[in-house]
Amino acid sequence: MQLEVPQQSLLLLIILFPLGGAIINGLIGRYMPKGLVTVVGVGTVAVSFALAVASFIELYGLRHEAEQATLTYHFYEWFSLKLPAGDVVPVNVRFMMDSLGGIMTLVVTGVGGLIHLYSVGYMGEDEGYARFMSFLNLFMASMLILVLGSSVPVMFIGWEGVGLCSYLLIGFWYENRDYASAGRKAFVVNRIGDFGVLIGMFILVGVAGSFEFTDINAAAMGGQFRPDFPIWVSGVAPSLATVACVFLFLGCTGKSAQIPLYVWLPDAMAGPTPVSALIHAATMVTAGVYLCCRLSPLFITSDVAMSIIAVTGTLTALLAASIAVVQREMKKILAYSTVSQLGFMFAAVGVGFFAAGFFHVFTHAFFKACLFLGAGSVMHAVHAHGDADIFKLGGLKKDLPITRWTFLASCLAIAGFPLTSGFFSKDEILLGAAAQIYRRDDPLMTSVGWFTLIGLSLAAVMTAFYMFRLYFLTFTGDYRSADQSGDHPYDAHPHESPPSMSIPLIVLGIGALVVGFLGLPHVMPITGMHLPSWWSEWMHASVAGRPVPEELHIVNLASGLAFGAMAIGIGGAWVLYRNKNTDALTETIPARLYQLAFDKWRVDELYAAIIVNPIKKIATVAGRADMTFVDALMTRLPSFNVRESGRILSRMQSGVVQMYAAVMVVGVVAVLAWFWTPHSHIEATFEDTSVELTTPQGIGYEYRWDANSDGEFDTQWDRVPGTTFEYARDDIRGVAVFLSNVQSGVERRVRVTEDWTPLPVESVVPADLRSPHDTGFEVRVDGQDLLFRRPGARTKGEIRLPMGRDGRLGLARVFARPVVEATVEVRNAFGNTRRATKEIALPFSVDAPSHASLMPMTREVVR
């Protein structure tokens, strides 16, 4: 049962507050005192959070009244599309909060609010503080539109809006051009994804006839996306759902940094740390997962798309984790960790555990935000700018206790230490993967399940390992910048951050530890005890998913793998890095492999070599060609020709009188020559079965006719320029077939013999139905009939058309005509003669009613 509560203006206000903050800070922020900027920047988000909580409480209160309760707010109609069927599809600016959106809103406003607070301390000294706050607020507004938008286009406003903010914030310190380039890279890569969303959106609306998520999901559940989508010439025809999902997923890979579009996220660390925490860890990058969950009823209908998502997610998780293992900089490690964790989420989505994937989004928001803020706190403490090299840090647990403990809590969470939030969410994902292995009926999903399970376990090992490597190298051992040796050492005396920064750390750290209890597993491992899972019940209202297995052995397998991975990872890090100052890993794995991983498997270089550079090269060529080749062809060559011919012609004007007179005489001769030769031009008009032949009259002309071109003239020399003739069957020279294209109206004449002759394919077969090997039809004369066939077909496939009758063949109107030939000889006043011959297609049959007369005389019937 569904329940929709309309016109909840709170939803609008949730968005408008940050938006207003953005506008105020953006326009006049730089003229306002810093305090006021803070009030506006943080205050609006705080209000927004409060409104979100209020809305959520209202929504929560409805959970008993309906299975799917939503709060909606219809703002206004944006624009509308008209579909081919004639339906007008309005695109409404309409907001909606359901169980999924409610959670997301809380996360965005809550975590976002904390990060805003943190920014007060972190960015307070920056000269662009107001600008920063403005962008951050704008981001909040966009993100909230993304979350609350009830239709794909409205969501898309937010989707691209967050991309814009991401661009602006990554390049916040724009004076460093590399940072600005990183911002641009983020925007462009995201745009590639947006391209997918755009196309996916069209397919959705084309099938569902609506942009609203609820309608699309309903259509998906109604099976409307099942029909095939034939792909041009390939012969492959996946279902509509698959195509739509693949396009949408392309968008998700862009926004959520999955293979192949993940490359922008590590570079995005160029932005200030709060930005990394808010946009590139907690909220924006999870938008892809959010979208998948939003459209989960659609995604779940396509096994192919789901498999692609699961495999991509797993591969991303592995790849990013393998890179993170060897990096040296805090934020970079965290960035790859984010990519890797997003891979986990998509793997969950891919195996049909949308709720689990989204649960990981939820927990990840806490611990990853906390980690980033912790990293920011460390950087703030040691005055590192941009990023911090962990090999120059160490032993910070003494100086930065709050940071250290919150960081540790988050590390435990992300590693999946039992009873922390990450433990529950990761466990659920592995359970999802494990569940697929047991779907014996479905070989595709079984193999995907194996792949995912093993891949994710490995990734989990690496996750625990690199996080604790990071933790140990940063917080244990000695402070390696204390003696100020080495190049660019950090501040020798680190200090703990101000309260505006530590409060968010504490809140998030606690969150990282405890929020997992919202999503307890259904079945307790080992004991097999059934537990109440608030999360899956709540999510059930808005998110589809595959059934959660209840079998104990599956649960045990998943939990065992999760625990084992955590233990191995942390254990390894403990051995290699606790209280160490150097990277022990370099000695344990081959140097080249290490270097390769350190260089991020050189994916950026690969992309540059196979995509970016070729395109750039094409662009360069195009740019050069445009002003040289194209312009030359279209303008300079014609103008050169005209000018040069003008020059040559004007040279004719030599200035010599005799030459002038000679040219005149040439002219006289030319005019005389025209009159010297006779001219003729046969026209035929038909009346009943007689044909009237005429040729233009000339001064002093005489004519004689041979109407059937049999070599004997029918008339004597005469001043009258015409004659009338009745053709007999012996006069027929052959048969002409006319094809008149019904679309274009273009008429073609085809010679026909007793041998098969191909018809021009474009007259017969419409362009978009033509395959490359299509040769259309062949035609031949058979006695009194015309025969048509597909080339190579058996005789029985022939179409027979009696001559003299009109037919229809594919796109063409077909009719056959008997052809005769007429000759005239003209003699002019100077006694010169000239002959003209013309083929005439008679519009009637000769010797009617029998068509037997049309039998061609020779094999080659029309010359």
Added chain:
Amino acid sequence: MTTQYLTWLLALPAISALVVLLMPRSWETAIKRFSIGAMLVELVISIRLVLADYSDAGYHFVEHVTWVESFGISYKVGVDGLSLWLVILTTLLSPIALYASWGSITTRIKEYAFSFLLLELGMLGAFVALDLFLFYVFWELMLVPMYLIIGVWGGKDRVYAAVKFFLYTMVGSLLMLIAILYVVSSYQKLAGHYTFDLQELSTLVLPALPQYLLFAAFALAFAIKVPMFPFHTWLPDAHVQAPTGGSVILAAVLLKLGIYGFVRFAMPLFPVASEAIGPILAGLGVVGIIYGAYTAWVQRDLKKLIAYSSVSHMGFVLLGLFAMNRTGISGAMLQMINHGISTGALFLLVGAIYDRRHSRMLDDFGGLAKVMPWYAVFFVIITMSSIGLPGTNGFIGEFMILAGSFFSRSPIGFGSAWFIMTLLAATGVVFAAVYMLHAVLRMFWGRVVHAENESLTDLNRREVLSLLPLIVMVFWIGLYPKFFLDKMNPAVDSFVSEFTVRYHEGRRTSEPRLVDFEELADRFEAAGGLAMAQPTDEEVAR
């Protein structure tokens, strides 16, 4: 008796031009104020046009006065949903462009104002003319002032650019003249009298072959103006050499006349040909989208970059137009307005920096965000509009065009050629981000490397005033396009349905004849309509 708003709309610039001509050249301030004032009055008059009720498809404010009786030439003007916003665009941008020009135009103020007023007359006339002869007159009339603006007040190679612009456009339009004459002559042979009245000529149905030739002649004229790849090479030259005001008008309004010509004249008169050739033009539009984007990316001259981006944007418009459905055509019409606003604003911005720095080379800039923060803000906003960020105007247009092209020609929307064209066109959205952000990066981000740039002043009042209306329009159309689309949609709807009827009638005829389309449309409607262009299953005898 209704007030003759359109006649006033046309008379005012003509009269003002004469007045300016008679003013002594030393009265520079007076000339400036007077010409801007006249254009603002134009704007007010044109806003009056918006207030009419456009829920039915017909023409409004129609005025019909015989001009040359023996040839059936008449002064017939009117606006409908298709031309309304283009008129507004013209009246909005003309004063802005002229106002913005006063930053750089310091010589021959009088002639400049005169040319501008004449230009406005030509553009408005072409948009409101409902008589082919009248349209042609205004169409050609525009050339001269634009030629002078480029040639007299332009950059270094201004003469080459001006002559190229003039000749290129002229060659195309002369063939159109012959085509017009042919249509009129065919009509006369059937009806017994001459007329250039579009509505009367619309009753003429020609067979396919002449339609192809005539459409080709019209299309050449319009495609050059659009400009469609590969007829675009005059555009970069013209833009680079033209003064700021000229560039603004050229990009914002003149290019639109090509598309408008297609919609108003070429497509209704020659439906069979447009149905057959249209996809090819749309395909060239797609080529233009990608080609324009590529070439824009590697330009080092900012104005050239924007000029090529126009090629790319107008490619979208072509695509939407020939999708031949309401979504696509409405999108195309809206995208024309959008392009006018965003590209016009971009040229204004380029002009602003050129006035300060006398360079447009990207290499000469960098780090301007530090020195000219407001300039950067405006530029980035317009950039976002140009690359079609949702919430700005560009998105609505591109979205509707892509949707229109996606759903073109078949019920579910997967006719293969159009699907592929849509995919390719959508990549243009990506490339737009590439080249525009490339420009933004080179202009604004990074450190100030050139010492000359350190002392640049931010936008002055005149520049801000001329940009603000455009910024407002960016968000107005972006956030509430319904206001604009609602006036447009009835006209587009009736355009599409009439086109369908005409198309079927044209396909059926082998001799020129006159048809009562209203009656035909009713019968057509009664028969439940026909699926466009697709042969039925029985027709494809396989």
Added chain:
Amino acid sequence: MGVGTYLALASVLFGIGAVGFLTRRNMLIQLMSIELMLNSVNVVLLAFNRAYPANHDGQVFAFFVIAVAAAEAAVGLAILIAYYRIKKTIDTDDASLLKY
């Protein structure tokens, strides 16, 4: 003798005049060639007038031709003199200031 003979004579005269005009560089001789051509016309007119004796159109025409030829010669010689004054020659090949 029939009209044909006169016609042949006239054609020959006309041809001689034309060839003379085309080949000679001396302006005086060119002028004379033109006179020859005009006279051949007179022959034609007179000959045809014999074929159409109803009126004297041909003969009248011939008188006018003779008169106009004289006027033409006067103007032509005047121009020739002016030319000679400047160029000190009456060779038309030297008139090559104006070309292209």
Added chain:
Amino acid sequence: MSSLMGVSPLLLLVAAGLAIMLVDAFTKERAELALVTAASLFVGAALAGALLVSGDIAPAPDLVTRYLAVDRLGLFFDVVICVGAGLCALLAGGYLREHGFERGEFYVLIIFTAFGAMVLARAVDLLSIFLGLETMSLGAYALVAYRRTSARAVEGAVKYFLLGSFAAAILLFGSALLYGATGHTDLAGIQDVVAAGEADATLTILALVMLIVGLAFKVGAVPFHMWVPDSYEGAATPVTTFMSVGVKAAAVAVLVRVLVGAFGDPVSMSLYTGWTPVIIVLSIATMVYGNLAALVQTSVKRMLAYSSIAHAGYILVGLAAAHEVGSFAVSSVLYYIAAYTVSNVLAFGSLILMGSKGKEAVSYDDLAGAGRRHPMAAFPFVIGVLSLLGMPPTAGFFGKYYVFSAAVQAGGPMIWLAVLGVLASAVGAYYYLKVIVYLFMREPEEDQPIAVPMQSMYVVAALVLSGYYVMKMGITPSRYLDWAVSAASSFVG
């Protein structure tokens, strides 16, 4: 009751010519002869115009009508020629005085040449054609040679004279043959015989060829155009102007009278066997050659000479359409020649205005930068070239529209002729624009002086008048259109 009212413009001119000759001979002071000449020509134009508008012309004595038509076609050409000649007289009034060779005989020559042209335009007999042609030509030869100390002028005159006489001889031979073929010297009689098919075919064809050649020479159609650039360039600019408008108009008139009149039967006009294809080919050659050769000129005057060849080509397009749409085609030719007359006077007049004593403006370089300094003086030039180029809303545009419209209306291959015509005129755009380029967009070379416009009310008056009509015939063409239509219909029914 017959009256000489129908030929009164001719009589008026004769009287005026004689009077001016006398005045010039017996006065010592510099009389304003230009004004008198122009005034009498304008009066002549007004007289003809009044007759044209009033519509009913009293029948003239047979003696007159035997040789000179008293019809609206003739009156229309009277107006065109008188207006053209009057404007040229005004131009000469400024030009001759500025450059210091004003003498009375110039105006007498103008008047008598115009008289000859008008006779030619009205001629309906082979004899009057010949007489009119020679009267006009002899005057024109003298006018070209008028600056007798100038080598260029005399050279131009020599070429014009020699080739002109040669062409006249050909024309005359053709006339004689036609007389032989039909037994008539009057066009009406010839028409009857030819249409009935009773004329000797061989002689008729030979005569037709020679007549076409002789008249094409006067019109300046390629390849009989060779004299045009040279003598136009050599002649004093007002003379060039007059030759390009008055003389050409008369030649067009007689071409129309001969081809559409005497040879106006369907067989002679046939698109396949008659003179129409010849005219089509001539018009193609003329349009293409004229425009292409004009493209590469460095002298504006010579460019305008070539452009006048090109315009002859457009006129022939209209003439060629006569085989299908007779009256429409002829009226288009009439309108074109009228529009061309005022446009060309405007362009040449502006060129005259741009020169002053000792520095006549001839080449493009002479114009460089002049428009920037003297915009009001350059403004008519812009209008003039735009009209020649055929930009709306000028007379030139409407004229071009009209002839091409006639071609399209004629249908068939004529449509392609129109296409070719517009393409050729697109080429023309380049060199006309070049004038504007030099006036407004170029600065003269370092040491070159900038043209100083002459101060002459005569020239200004001519420019104002012609400019006014250029705009008027473009914006409100109805009245002139009606004149052209009624003149054409008086001739071809």
